[in-house]
Amino acid sequence: MNCKKVILELTSYLDGVLDxxxxxxxxxxxxxxxxxxxxxxTTRKTIQIFCNSEPVPLPEDVRKRLHTALLERFxxxxxxx
Amino acid sequence: xxxxxxxxxxxxTQPPGAHWIVSATDPKxxxxxxxxxxxxxxxxxxxxxxxTAFEELVNRYERKIFRLGMNITQNREDAEDVMQDAFLxxxxxxxxxxxxxxxxxxxxxxxxxEALMKLRKRRPNQVSLDEPLPGxxxxxxxxxxxxxxxxxxxxKFAQVELNEILNSVIGELDPIFRVAFLLRDVEGLSTEExxxxxxxxxxxxxxxxxxxxxxxxxxxNKYFRRSESK
Numbered sequence: 001m002n003c004k005k006v007i008l009e010l011t012s013y014l015d016g017v018l019d020x021x022x023x024x025x026x027x028x029x030x031x032x033x034x035x036x037x038x039x040x041x042t043t044r045k046t047i048q049i050f051c052n053s054e055p056v057p058l059p060e061d062v063r064k065r066l067h068t069a070l071l072e073r074f075x076x077x078x079x080x081x
Numbered sequence: 082x083x084x085x086x087x088x089x090x091x092x093x094t095q096p097p098g099a100h101w102i103v104s105a106t107d108p109k110x111x112x113x114x115x116x117x118x119x120x121x122x123x124x125x126x127x128x129x130x131x132x133t134a135f136e137e138l139v140n141r142y143e144r145k146i147f148r149l150g151m152n153i154t155q156n157r158e159d160a161e162d163v164m165q166d167a168f169l170x171x172x173x174x175x176x177x178x179x180x181x182x183x184x185x186x187x188x189x190x191x192x193x194x195e196a197l198m199k200l201r202k203r204r205p206n207q208v209s210l211d212e213p214l215p216g217x218x219x220x221x222x223x224x225x226x227x228x229x230x231x232x233x234x235x236x237k238f239a240q241v242e243l244n245e246i247l248n249s250v251i252g253e254l255d256p257i258f259r260v261a262f263l264l265r266d267v268e269g270l271s272t273e274e275x276x277x278x279x280x281x282x283x284x285x286x287x288x289x290x291x292x293x294x295x296x297x298x299x300x301x302n303k304y305f306r307r308s309e310s311k
Contacts, residue, residue, distance in 0.1 A: 053247050066161075
């Protein structure tokens, strides 16, 4: 496997859906190619950092307005049915 | 955020169909006695006119939909509109929901469409959902910036600062790559669900995801590389 092929298969590899023959081939390449190893490692960390990032909080005033709008819609629907 | 599971290659993944558990300290305890995992029952009850069941669906997903709106539009007012419109439209069109996907997937699809409409209104000439022409936004620069980040690069920054960095780099991504990344890697939807929501093939999702991940990696490199001193 060459470096270009590693990049093409990167998403499948990181998602754990690469078939075993290809995965072994890719990991053999990684064991001898520092550049590819760093790209794989830093891309994996990129996803992990976003995945572990703090959730955007839902402000209470925003939440209240949502539920007020819903109640209004429920009432309107009840009147028309 | 939903606790992530680790895949064989070390990535956090949330299995399709997984739901988070609201803690005992959740300020809005649910009125319904229907178990949280049973989304289909809630949808069925809501279709039958049970507004409490629909409210329970809202309680379950409001934070996620607001976060998605924020992440796509990068604007609090737009995110609020996206969230409200997504829930009101899903309620209004509940009869059209056939149940051939999760309700959440259907809801996300509505929210994504609303968010993209906001972006198009804001920047009509800049937001396109067409694939960029080959070579205009490619991955040929992957090997230009290769540097070691160390074991926990995010720890170089305080939480507030890190959030600002992440918001900034994701906001720089082209919307078609941003949305694919958010749905798959932040919201934890499967590749198939992401394809369904975006109305594209699984192969197209994988292609957008690859480019999004590589671009984000490249953008984060200047903050996280070992040689970068704060």
